[in-house]
Amino acid sequence: MNEMNFVKPLIHLNQVTFAYSESTVLEKVDLKIHEKDFIGVIGPNGGGKTTLLKLILGLIQPSSGKIYFREDLPRHKRPIGYLPQVKHLDRKFPITVLDVVRSGSMMRPYPFLNKSEEKEAAMQLLNNTGIGHIYNKAIGELSGGQMQRAFLCRALISDPKVLILDEPDTFVDTHFEGELYERLKTLNEQMAIVLVSHDVGTISMYVKTIACVNKTLHYHPSNQITMDDLSVYNCPLQIITHGEIPHTVLKKHHSHD
Amino acid sequence: MTDFIELFSYGFFQKALLATIFASISCGIIGTYIVTRRIVFVSGGITHASFGGIGLAFLIGVEPLIGATVFALLSALGIQFFTEKGGVREDSSIAIWWSLGMALGVMFVFLTPGYTPNLMSYLFGSILTVSRYELWAMIVLIAILLSVFRVWYREILYIAFDEEFARASGLRVSVFNYLLMMLIALTVVLNIRVVGIILILSLLTIPQATANLFTRDFRKIIILAILFGFIGSISGLMISYFLNIPSGATIIFTLIIMFGLLRLIKLLK
Numbered sequence: 001m002n003e004m005n006f007v008k009p010l011i012h013l014n015q016v017t018f019a020y021s022e023s024t025v026l027e028k029v030d031l032k033i034h035e036k037d038f039i040g041v042i043g044p045n046g047g048g049k050t051t052l053l054k055l056i057l058g059l060i061q062p063s064s065g066k067i068y069f070r071e072d073l074p075r076h077k078r079p080i081g082y083l084p085q086v087k088h089l090d091r092k093f094p095i096t097v098l099d100v101v102r103s104g105s106m107m108r109p110y111p112f113l114n115k116s117e118e119k120e121a122a123m124q125l126l127n128n129t130g131i132g133h134i135y136n137k138a139i140g141e142l143s144g145g146q147m148q149r150a151f152l153c154r155a156l157i158s159d160p161k162v163l164i165l166d167e168p169d170t171f172v173d174t175h176f177e178g179e180l181y182e183r184l185k186t187l188n189e190q191m192a193i194v195l196v197s198h199d200v201g202t203i204s205m206y207v208k209t210i211a212c213v214n215k216t217l218h219y220h221p222s223n224q225i226t227m228d229d230l231s232v233y234n235c236p237l238q239i240i241t242h243g244e245i246p247h248t249v250l251k252k253h254h255s256h257d
Numbered sequence: 258m259t260d261f262i263e264l265f266s267y268g269f270f271q272k273a274l275l276a277t278i279f280a281s282i283s284c285g286i287i288g289t290y291i292v293t294r295r296i297v298f299v300s301g302g303i304t305h306a307s308f309g310g311i312g313l314a315f316l317i318g319v320e321p322l323i324g325a326t327v328f329a330l331l332s333a334l335g336i337q338f339f340t341e342k343g344g345v346r347e348d349s350s351i352a353i354w355w356s357l358g359m360a361l362g363v364m365f366v367f368l369t370p371g372y373t374p375n376l377m378s379y380l381f382g383s384i385l386t387v388s389r390y391e392l393w394a395m396i397v398l399i400a401i402l403l404s405v406f407r408v409w410y411r412e413i414l415y416i417a418f419d420e421e422f423a424r425a426s427g428l429r430v431s432v433f434n435y436l437l438m439m440l441i442a443l444t445v446v447l448n449i450r451v452v453g454i455i456l457i458l459s460l461l462t463i464p465q466a467t468a469n470l471f472t473r474d475f476r477k478i479i480i481l482a483i484l485f486g487f488i489g490s491i492s493g494l495m496i497s498y499f500l501n502i503p504s505g506a507t508i509i510f511t512l513i514i515m516f517g518l519l520r521l522i523k524l525l526k
Contacts, residue, residue: 106426138473
């Protein structure tokens with residue numbers, strides 16, 4: 001047994017089912033998110049990945065089952081940083097980069113003492129992410145990579161215990177993609193990360209474990225996943241190839257030890 | 258020139274002048290919210306639904322603006338309710354309120370015995386006949402708008418920008434949505450006399466579009482929209498007076514011409 005199992009999970013989904021009037025989107029999902037976890041969530045479109053995130057964020061309530069948060073976490077706010085899919089957002093909205101980042105502080109369990117402390121924290125994050133110089137630009141004037149950086153700052157200003165990213169690799173240049181994953185690796189020392197992606201190849205290089213969601217959830221306690229696994233889990237995925245990566249992805253591994 | 262100065266000594270013109278100032282302020286604030294949140298169509302629905310209230314007021318013999326207020330508030334709540342509950346497509350739901358309100362209005366006016374002399378002034382505006390108590394109502398509305406946007410500016414901005422994120426942050430998004438919907442309804446109703454039901458959307462959108470040419474900051478759009486709204490409507494009012502043409506329509510023309518000119522200047526620069 002791994003000693004992690006003795007530590008209580010930050011978030012625990014227990015037999016969680018979510019259904020609309022007719023169709024069941026997620027069925028009896030079990031998932032534990034521990035400190036320092038880095039979980040890659042993969043699965044086909046419409047398989048329930050986004051629904052899973054919405055449940056964890058409290059945007060929707062389970063039809064049955066329960067979601068537990070560790071007792072020591074603040075009860076009034078979920079300690080979660082969230083980077084949504086940016087394609088849903090209105091790029092013409094008149095809001096500055098700084099204000100976007102500051103909006104993330106609403107998520108903080110313990111708010112900043114005053115505006116200048118909040119602004120300072122936001123500026124520091126922007127500077128660390130390399131976009132401090134464009135803090136006063138409208139969000140629509142940014143490139144895809146800069147926008148993702150801004151949204152990452154918004155997710156981080158709340159000092160989260162769990163960082164949730166929904167397909168952060170879409171609409172982003174490859175340069176920023178690599179940078180993002182390196183950044184996540186560092187952040188993972190302080191917080192658990194749940195990363196949804198359709199790009200199994202890339203994420204398997206960074207994540208520690210993989211959760212495959214297709215109505216049900218199959219947890220794979222390793223970052224190696226084989227074609228056999230995918231078919232066993234009924235996960236009809238598109239494997240996107242990136243040079244040498246497929247070898248890593250398809251590397252045979254010795255079942256659950 | 259003496260004509261011009263004399264104009265400002267007339268009581269009716271002073272009231273009209275105040276009405277344009279007040280309309281520019283309330284429409285500048287609420288219009289910025291409407292435009293950035295892309296709910297112009299929603300506002301159109303509320304506006305036209307209020308016509309049902311005006312018709313009913315004619316029929317039972319009460320003050321038309323009271324009927325309009327009741328109908329506008331009910332349709333605002335109705336649209337927000339159906340939007341949140343889902344089930345009906347949002348734009349279809351709006352169209353239903355829109356046409357139901359107009360149809361009720363037409364029917365009530367038809368049933369009202371005799372001639373309804375003021376009907377046109379509600380449809381197309383009649384700024385020169387704005388009453389003292391209507392001006393007071395506009396002042397109260399502006400006071401409410403300023404306090405709400407002063408106290409909850411950041412919440413309103415964040416919800417408008419990314420409702421889902423705001424919800425995940427634990428903000429009471431639904432409460433704010435209902436509140437803002439009701440403020441839209443009140444703003445629409447209290448400005449109907451300035452340009453009328455048919456044309457009110459212009460006061461809520463054209464100054465904002467003009468402001469948006471120069472800034473992409475929510476707060477600055479509000480300030481500039483108030484300014485452009487005022488310049489456009491006061492010049493429209495003057496022109497309509499001297500040429501003896503309908504004021505509501507003239508104000509729309511001046512607002513659009515100002516937008517066009519500034520846009521052109523911006524393009525040529």
